[in-house]
Amino acid sequence: MSGALGREAAVLDAADVLRAKRAEFALADGTVYLDGNSLGALPGAVAGRLADVIGREWGQLGIRSWTESGWWSAPERVGDRIGGLVGAAPGQIVVGDSTSVNVFKAVVAAVRIARERAPGRDEVLVDAATFPTDGYVAQSAARMTGCRVRAVPAADLAGEAGPRTAAVLVNHVDYRTGRLHDLPAVTAAAHTAGALVVADLCHSAGALPVELDAHGVDFAVGCTYKYLNGGPGSPAYLYVRHELQPRFDSPLPGWNSHADPFAMSPAYTPADGAARGRVGTPEILSLLALDTALDVWDGVALADVRAKSLALTDFFLRCVEEYVPEGRVESVTPAAHAERGSQVALRCAGAGAVMEELIRRGVVGDFRPPDVLRFGFTPLYTGFADAERAARVLAEVLGP
Numbered sequence: 052m053s054g055a056l057g058r059e060a061a062v063l064d065a066a067d068v069l070r071a072k073r074a075e076f077a078l079a080d081g082t083v084y085l086d087g088n089s090l091g092a093l094p095g096a097v098a099g100r101l102a103d104v105i106g107r108e109w110g111q112l113g114i115r116s117w118t119e120s121g122w123w124s125a126p127e128r129v130g131d132r133i134g135g136l137v138g139a140a141p142g143q144i145v146v147g148d149s150t151s152v153n154v155f156k157a158v159v160a161a162v163r164i165a166r167e168r169a170p171g172r173d174e175v176l177v178d179a180a181t182f183p184t185d186g187y188v189a190q191s192a193a194r195m196t197g198c199r200v201r202a203v204p205a206a207d208l209a210g211e212a213g214p215r216t217a218a219v220l221v222n223h224v225d226y227r228t229g230r231l232h233d234l235p236a237v238t239a240a241a242h243t244a245g246a247l248v249v250a251d252l253c254h255s256a257g258a259l260p261v262e263l264d265a266h267g268v269d270f271a272v273g274c275t276y277k278y279l280n281g282g283p284g285s286p287a288y289l290y291v292r293h294e295l296q297p298r299f300d301s302p303l304p305g306w307n308s309h310a311d312p313f314a315m316s317p318a319y320t321p322a323d324g325a326a327r328g329r330v331g332t333p334e335i336l337s338l339l340a341l342d343t344a345l346d347v348w349d350g351v352a353l354a355d356v357r358a359k360s361l362a363l364t365d366f367f368l369r370c371v372e373e374y375v376p377e378g379r380v381e382s383v384t385p386a387a388h389a390e391r392g393s394q395v396a397l398r399c400a401g402a403g404a405v406m407e408e409l410i411r412r413g414v415v416g417d418f419r420p421p422d423v424l425r426f427g428f429t430p431l432y433t434g435f436a437d438a439e440r441a442a443r444v445l446a447e448v449l450g451p
């Protein structure tokens with residue numbers, strides 16, 4: 052650490068109300084980890100929990116663990132814990148499958164409900180810069196339901212929802228630029244137009260306060276391996292708003308979402324509540340790793356997370372401005388706090404090679420084509436000294 056910004060970082064770290072949380076993570080020595088927006092860091096307690104789940108619950112109790120260890124109901128129990136982080140009252144979130152699969156369930160179900168109300172609706176609106184999987188799944192879901200996809204810039208989604216719109220699929224935060232979209236406005240406009248909203252929270256859950264119930268969002272999906280630190284491939288989640296649950300007609304009705312799964316009935320009767328979003332057997336090992344990973348949120352106020360995230364990203368941008376010669380990088384992340392998630396994306400010539408060199412020097416971010424350096428700031432374990440060092444090393448890599 053060096054210079055005035057280094058000293059400022061030390062002062063900011065000393066005053067950080069979340070600083071004790073860093074010790075709950077296993078972080079590699081000498082590395083600045085700014086890739087929690089792709090794969091969150093490992094919470095230290097996860098290894099012990101998995102050892103117990105494997106050794107005792109699976110190894111000793113075996114099949115009995117589905118009931119005695121609570122495996123069967125873990126998708127709803129862990130879903131309620133995630134609900135506490137995304138403004139969802141209990142009973143509306145189930146954990147399981149991937150985000151991609153949950154986008155499929157949500158978009159098809161949203162179209163089906165919209166069609167019940169007004170059969171002529173035939174359009175799925177998606178934001179044009181969506182994460183690819185959402186766009187691919189929306190295309191297929193639309194084809195299967197006789198709709199067409201119309202891609203418009205996220206900022207135009209609210210204005211574009213109209214009488215033909217059945218569903219609006221919006222990424223809460225853009226994965227490439229880190230732009231935070233106006234979910235309440237999109238939701239309100241979609242509802243005025245008679246459409247339903249599906250929100251992808253992959254880059255917002257755990258990074259900033261999300262208020263699903265308060266904003267009346269219809270469906271939401273998200274992964275748990277980024278800011279929720281569930282580990283590689285940890286299961287995703289599906290939120291279905293309470294009032295919609297009786298009409299939620301899942302396109303993937305598996306035996307796990309049956310009202311009486313062990314009746315093994317040939318006829319499908321959907322379960323009530325969040326369980327209707329289940330499909331097949333839950334991913335118990337990664338689900339229970341996630342369960343323990345969520346313990347790091349105990350005693351954490353999301354307002355503190357948001358305040359630190361904005362302070363960190365502001366500070367990083369200041370350090371970049373100070374250290375990196377003018378014109379070498381350009382931030383594509385909005386300066387306005389109301390429009391920023393928890394990452395900074397810098398457009399940079401030769402970004403792929405620059406990121407490789409950054410990683411070689413211990414600053415781990417990622418590269419997104421065609422020319423974006425992406426730095427994720429995870430307030431629970433990223434400090435101001437990390438932000439300062441990352442900007443300093445970036446300047447060294449780019450040269451004078």
Ligand SMILES: Cc1ncc(COP(=O)(O)O)c(C=O)c1O
Pocket residue numbers: 149150151152182184185222226251253254274287
């Ligand atoms: C916004 C967004 N949606 C969906 C996904 C993909 O989800 P999954 O691969 O878990 O299905 C990602 C990241 O991979 C993402 O950033």
Ligand SMILES: Nc1c(O)cccc1C(=O)C[C@H](N)C(=O)O
Pocket residue numbers: 088089090226253284
């Ligand atoms: N899910 C990932 C994976 O399995 C491997 C590498 C990266 C990912 C990601 O999550 C990418 C991430 N959604 C992104 O915003 O780019």
